[in-house]
Amino acid sequence: MKKRKVIGFVGTGNMGEALIAGLLKAKFTTPDQVMAFDADGERLRFIQKKYRVKKASDNNYLSSQCDPLILCVKPQSVKEVIEEMADSLDPSKLLISIAAGVPLYAIETYARKQLRLIRVMPNINVLVQEGASAIASGNLATDEDLKLAKAIFDCVGRSITIHEPLMDAVTGLSGSGPAYVFLVIEALTDAGVYLGMTRAQALTLVTQTVLGSVKLLSDTGEHPVLLREKVTSPGGTTAAGLYKLEEGGLRKIFIDAVIAATQKSKELGDKLKQ
Numbered sequence: 001m002k003k004r005k006v007i008g009f010v011g012t013g014n015m016g017e018a019l020i021a022g023l024l025k026a027k028f029t030t031p032d033q034v035m036a037f038d039a040d041g042e043r044l045r046f047i048q049k050k051y052r053v054k055k056a057s058d059n060n061y062l063s064s065q066c067d068p069l070i071l072c073v074k075p076q077s078v079k080e081v082i083e084e085m086a087d088s089l090d091p092s093k094l095l096i097s098i099a100a101g102v103p104l105y106a107i108e109t110y111a112r113k114q115l116r117l118i119r120v121m122p123n124i125n126v127l128v129q130e131g132a133s134a135i136a137s138g139n140l141a142t143d144e145d146l147k148l149a150k151a152i153f154d155c156v157g158r159s160i161t162i163h164e165p166l167m168d169a170v171t172g173l174s175g176s177g178p179a180y181v182f183l184v185i186e187a188l189t190d191a192g193v194y195l196g197m198t199r200a201q202a203l204t205l206v207t208q209t210v211l212g213s214v215k216l217l218s219d220t221g222e223h224p225v226l227l228r229e230k231v232t233s234p235g236g237t238t239a240a241g242l243y244k245l246e247e248g249g250l251r252k253i254f255i256d257a258v259i260a261a262t263q264k265s266k267e268l269g270d271k272l273k274q
C-alpha cells in the first residue's frame with residue numbers, strides 16, 4: 001500500500017481542531033501523519049499536546065513537509081497566509097481551503113500562480129462529527145484529490161461534491177442551516193412554554209423530537225413526505241398543526257431565508273474582487 005503523506009493544518013482553531021479530532025477518531029490517519037501550524041503559539045501547543053500531532057515552526061516549513069495542506073484560517077487571513085506561503089506552494093501538492101466565501105481564483109491570485117486546489121464548505125456540526133460539507137474541485141485537482149478530500153470530510157460527517165458556483169447556495173443552505181434549525185427548536189420550545197411546560201421540559205421534548213425524526217429519516221431512507229403522511233391522520237391533531245404552518249407560509253419563508261443568505265454570501269465574495 002502506498003504510504004499516506006503527512007496532512008498539514010494551517011490554523012488549528014475550531015474547524016482545524018474538529019478536523020484533526022475527526023480524522024484521528026476515524027483512524028483515517030495517525031498523529032505522526034498530522035502536522036499543524038497556528039499563529040497562536042499557545043493554541044498550537046494545546047493541540048499538539050491533546051492530539052500528539054507534529055508541530056511546524058511556520059507555515060512554509062509545514063508546506064515543505066505536508067501534502068495535502070488544509071487551510072483553516074479565517075477568510076480575512078487567507079490573503080496574508082497565501083502570500084506568505086506562495087514560494088512553497090506549487091501544483092505538486094494539494095491545497096484544500098475551507099475559508100467561507102473565498103473563491104479558488106482568489107487563492108491563485110494571492111499566490112500569483114496556478115495551484116491544485118479544492119474548496120470545501122463544511123458546517124459547525126463537524127465539531128460532533130456530523131458536519132455537512134460540499135466539495136468543489138479547482139481546474140488542476142485530480143479525481144484522486146477529490147476522493148481524498150471526500151474521505152477526509154466524511155470523517156467528520158457527510159459530504160457531497162458540487163461545482164464551485166453553487167458554493168454560495170451551499171453557504172446559505174447547510175453553512176447557515178444549523179442556525180435555522182436552532183431557531184426552529186427555540187420556537188417550538190416557546191410553544192411548549194406558552195402551553196404551561198417548563199423551558200427545560202419543552203426543550204428536552206423538542207430536541208429529542210428533532211433528533212429522533214432525523215434518525216428515522218436517515219435509518220429508513222424514506223422520503224420525508226411519506227414519513228410526514230404517516231403521522232398525519234385524517235382530521236387529526238397533526239393535520240391541524242400543519243395547516244397553520246402552511247397558512248403562515250413556512251415553506252416560502254425557508255426558501256426566502258436560504259435565498260437571502262445565498263445572496264449575502266455572493267455579495268461578500270464579490271467584495272474580494274474589488
Ligand SMILES: NC(=O)c1ccc[n+]([C@@H]2O[C@H](COP(=O)([O-])OP(=O)(O)OC[C@H]3O[C@@H](n4cnc5c(N)ncnc54)[C@H](OP(=O)(O)O)[C@@H]3O)[C@@H](O)[C@H]2O)c1
Nearest residue numbers: 011013014015038039040072073074075098099100122124
Ligand atoms: N466555524 C464554522 O462553522 C465554519 C463553517 C464553514 C467554514 N468555516 C471556515 O473555517 C475557517 C476557520 O474557522 P474557525 O472557526 O476554525 O476559525 P478560528 O477558530 O479563528 O481558527 C483560525 C485559527 O487560525 C489562526 N491563524 C491566524 N493567522 C494564521 C496564520 N498566518 N497561520 C496559521 N494560523 C493562523 C488563528 O490564530 P489567531 O486566533 O491568533 O488569529 C486561529 O487559531 C474559516 O475560514 C471559516 O470561514 C467555518
